[in-house]
């Protein structure tokens with residue numbers, strides 16, 4: 001079957017079978033490799049993407065389910081101004097990763113800031129619990145999230161005043 | 163070959179992940195596994211073999227059929243006798259990964275003389291892989307004089323490495339050479355293995371290491387095995403071939419940590435000073451233990467600690483079982499032993515009603531005192547000052563005494579949560595272990611080019627942006643260059659000289675020294691010789707530790723780093739479920755190159771150590787990983803992690819940097835368990851600690 005959807009802001013079509021998972025289609029057909037296919041059971045968070053603005057594990061979604069929807073992968077997210085806030089927060093906090101779950105982790109933070117402009121520690125912990133990361137420490141990730149929230153608040157304040 | 167364009171991934175490493183490498187015509191490889199843990203292999207019969215798919219067996223191996231350079235014989239593919247359930251006996255290769263997996267799963271493996279798996283009774287057999295004994299003083303005589311005696315067995319579970327990316331390898335031909343991509347800690351061993359297995363010259367093999375991520379020392383020799391599998395499949399199919407274990411396969415069939423069971427009987431004299439210790443350390447190594455001898459030395463040193471035991475007897479035994487072979491796992495088994503010895507010391511302190519920190523510190527060896535291994539300590543250990551600092555920062559003495567008092571006065575569950583606090587101290591000896599040359603020789607090559615750019619090639623170079631930056635800054639400082647002019651090449655056997663495995667913080671302890679030495683040599687020649695100037699710097703690990711019939715030789719503490727940990731725990735009075743509320747770590751590891759990065763690394767390792775203390779455990783039944791074990795193996799969630807305070811003792815600029823990565827594994831579990839024991843009011847002696855057994859026992863009574 002042919003599936004048409006919006007991928008990182010562009011209309012795309014792809015042929016897929018009913019058993020194809022979104023993560024494989026993204027990686028194999030579109031070369032978008034930031035999402036990793038690891039546990040394939042929705043627990044590790046390495047394959048997180050945004051579907052219509054909701055954070056979902058792309059290994060658990062049949063590709064046909066995104067027909068007509070908008071999918072944003074980490075590659076798309078890094079082109080946005082919202083990512084710029086996260087990037088600055090990450091740099092300020094000195095959050096370093098080995099890279100395997102970074103896309104899931106940062107998308108989770110981005111999604112958190114969309115729903116809560118000033119997240120509490122607990123909210124950050126809740127958000128990053130969707131990613132099973134063995135190489136980052138939660139305190140640094142919390143610091144990155146709070147710094148990113150600051151950047152976002154400043155940026156939106158400046159934008160609103162203009 | 164075309165590596166796909168790397169995604170823009172913030173501050174993550176640029177080196178490719180194995181799963182991200184795409185190549186036209188790539189075939190996928192899956193292992194066909196032995197259904198039983200013994201017997202002789204008669205044949206492997208695939209249900210079908212469609213066009214374009216290949217079965218590869220040991221008969222296809224033209225060169226050596228075993229992994230080279232290890233103490234034990236591990237077959238690349240079993241051809242005769244089977245040693246463990248799940249052992250690879252053949253490979254299936256072909257273009258569709260799902261079909262390949264299906265063909266491998268349904269292939270019939272015919273064995274002679276195998277019992278059904280249900281007949282496997284637990285994991286441990288009595289087959290001894292290695293055994294060591296150390297006797298010093300007169301332990302039997304001393305026990306009769308001991309005023310205080312304790313005697314218990316401490317056990318720790320089998321742990322999963324849970325790598326950032328499961329194990330795998332990719333092989334492809336580049337004209338007349340074969341190129342291997344794999345996430346390995348030991349590229350030189352991969353090269354040696356592939357050339358031995360294919361029966362070709364080492365110059366015909368090139369190994370490019372892919373992104374390692376978190377490996378907990380589990381990617382030392384196993385990637386060589388998978389590289390051989392990928393190479394055999396690439397040769398058979400005349401196409402690039404990749405084997406990449408699924409997360410579940412990796413969990414079930416790749417090397418695990420060895421399981422430790424430690425019996426200790428210890429006695430104090432009439433003045434409550436250490437008098438005698440008798441310990442038997444038993445390790446379940448799985449089917450084989452390539453580092454069994456190293457592990458036993460490490461274990462022997464860890465159980466003795468840096469304490470003053472005038473009379474000791476330590477027996478360490480590595481035993482075989484039907485599980486997958488064991489790996490090094492962050493400290494070569496030292497974690498389980500430190501857990502036992504740390505818990506034993508806390509138990510002694512409790513018995514004589516002395517504060518655990520002051521008890522442990524007054525039992526330490528002083529300068530020039532003789533360690534039971536025969537060595538005299540050149541300098542006193544920093545543990546007393548570590549103990550003092552951590553006691554102050556965690557308010558240990560007050561909390562320990564008050565939690566004890568409060569627990570004794572409790573009348574009902576409604577009195578609120580039960581609390582406990584525990585302390586443990588340990589070290590990370592750098593002296594692993596083997597004096598075998600390939601394991602202990604390291605090399606680095608640095609070249610100052612005509613453009614005044616410095617290029618560093620070394621298999622032990624760091625792979626994360628932070629440590630890479632630290633290396634660049636260090637090299638730039640020595641040569642007076644801007645940091646941007648320093649580049650570190652990705653690990654590649656074509657550019658970096660052969661080296662031992664990147665194990666046990668060796669990128670800090672050995673490779674860091676090589677870097678400093680190479681840069682200093684270039685600095686000397688810089689205005690004398692024409693550019694480019696290349697310097698190769700090599701070193702062996704100094705004073706390897708060995709344990710022979712004569713005893714333990716080497717200096718366990720000459721390059722050791724030291725740590726103390728305090729863990730505070732709260733138990734829900736109704737469920738008895740434990741919740742850690744704080745962790746304090748104080749560390750003396752020489753000069754810390756980047757305190758901020760080191761703090762973060764210690765916190766991440768402390769999380770893992772807490773996971774091993776509280777819940778992580780691979781369970782076996784009938785000789786195979788239990789069905790539910792994979793699904794119930796849960797890493798610590800960030801929500802469950804308490805604040806972790808890290809304090810580094812600054813020894814001054816001239817001190818050499820030493821390893822830190824294993825320290826949390828060595829001291830957090832014992833501190834956690836003694837905190838949980840205090841809160842529960844009963845001694846706990848296994849990892850993960852089962853506090854929730856407590857109410858059940860009460861009910862039974």
Ligand code: FES
Nearest residue numbers: 038040042045059
């Ligand atoms: S691969 Fe999708 S959650 Fe793990």
Ligand code: FES
Nearest residue numbers: 098101133134135
């Ligand atoms: S980014 Fe390294 S394990 Fe998560």
